[in-house]
Amino acid sequence: MHAFEVLADSVRRRLLELLAEDERSSGDLTAVVQAEFGLTQSAVSQHLKVLRDNGFATVRVDGSRRIYALQGSAMRDVDSWLDRFRVFWAPKLDALATEVVRGKRERRGSLKRRELAGEPLNRPAARVSGRKA
Secondary structure, three states, rough: OOHHHHOOOOHHHHHHHHHHHEEEEHHHHHHHHHHHHOOOOHHHHHHHHHHOOOOEEEEEOOOEEEEEEOHHHHHHHHHHHHHHHHHHHHHHHHHHHHOOOOHHHHHHHHHHHHHOOOOOOOOOOEEEEEEEO
């Protein structure tokens, strides 16, 4: 199965999100997925098998429990494939970061002007013809 076929399923993506937080027992994973998706234990086991078989997760036995953990190699392969597309995202993300900084700077300046003018800072600035005063 191709990595993106594995990731196409919302249940498997949710399992990976849980495993990204920390390793978990199959019982814990099953409980979360059953509550969120209404699947049977058997169906969850099948999804976990797909993750194992395709290099997204590992499992180890701990007494009577099976402990799952995220395996990085398959995710690195996905990341490598996506890397060629980052050239399209980088300029847009850089522009977004610039706008966020600009907005913070403008808000600080507006607060400072209002403070100097003696306006209360706990209410929005008055608007004049669609622009902040």
